[in-house]
Structures are given as C-alpha cells and as structure tokens.
Amino acid sequence: MERPREKGMHIAKNLKVLEWLKSEILDQVAGLYRYMMHGKYERAIDCLASLTVAVYVMARRIGFSFRDLESAVLKKLRENVRDGHQMEEWYGDLSALDEYLNKR
Missing domain, CATH: 4.10.810 (Virus Scaffolding Protein; Chain A)
Structure with a gap:
C-alpha cells in the first residue's frame, strides 16, 4: 500500500506531465503552422506525428x-x-x- 506522501508525489508528477503535454501540443501546432507557411512539409508532417502522439499519451494520462x-x-x-x-x-x-x- 502506498503511503500518503508517495501518493501525493504521483499526483504531482502526473499533473506536471499533463502540463508538459499541453505545452507540447501547443508547440507542435505552432510549429506546424510555421513550417507550412515556409513550405517545410517534412517538418510539418513531423509536427503532425508529434501532435498525434501527444494527444494519445494525454488521453492515457487522464484515464482513457x-x-x-x-x-x-x-x-x-x-x-x-x-x-x-x-x-x-x-x-x-x-x-x-x-x-x-x-x-x-
């Protein structure tokens, strides 16, 4: 059985990861727009892939x-x-x- 302090650390870590994922999603959307504007389609597809991965991981982190x-x-x-x-x-x-x- 987890001790209260350990459980609290897991919650804090999960919240930190969720904040990082939200930031990652915003960063990838910004990168996608930037690379599309400059015709850098190889980098744009990389942003789309990273965005997709971040969304899947975020869904898992919040319980889906x-x-x-x-x-x-x-x-x-x-x-x-x-x-x-x-x-x-x-x-x-x-x-x-x-x-x-x-x-x-």
Missing part, C-alpha cells in the same frame, strides 16, 4: 485507454459524415479517414 480514444475518433468521424460536415461534403476526407482506420 488508447482504444477509448480511437473509438471516440471513429464515432466522431461517423457523426460528422452523417451530419454533412463541410470537409466531408467538399472532399470526402472524413469517410476516407474512417475507411482507412477501419482497414487497419
């Missing part, structure tokens, strides 16, 4: 499994397709992503 997050993403995709989201209407991106994720 990777599967929970992926299920929520699939549900959101289907809702947006059903509701006629503009990205779906114009490009079919949402149904394409849904199809891709389901083929894995």
Whole structure:
C-alpha cells in the first residue's frame, strides 16, 4: 500500500506531465503552422506525428485507454459524415479517414 506522501508525489508528477503535454501540443501546432507557411512539409508532417502522439499519451494520462480514444475518433468521424460536415461534403476526407482506420 502506498503511503500518503508517495501518493501525493504521483499526483504531482502526473499533473506536471499533463502540463508538459499541453505545452507540447501547443508547440507542435505552432510549429506546424510555421513550417507550412515556409513550405517545410517534412517538418510539418513531423509536427503532425508529434501532435498525434501527444494527444494519445494525454488521453492515457487522464484515464482513457488508447482504444477509448480511437473509438471516440471513429464515432466522431461517423457523426460528422452523417451530419454533412463541410470537409466531408467538399472532399470526402472524413469517410476516407474512417475507411482507412477501419482497414487497419
């Protein structure tokens, strides 16, 4: 059984990690915009990958499994397709992503 002080240290550490992840997400979004503006697409895709990893890890840190997050993403995709989201209407991106994720 954990002692109260050890439990408190785990909570503090988890809060610190969450703050770091929020900062990482903001940093990656800023980098993405910056690299896209300058045509540095290799760096932009790296920012997107880092952003995706940070979101998955944040979900886990706040108590969701990777599967929970992926299920929520699939549900959101289907809702947006059903509701006629503009990205779906114009490009079919949402149904394409849904199809891709389901083929894995």
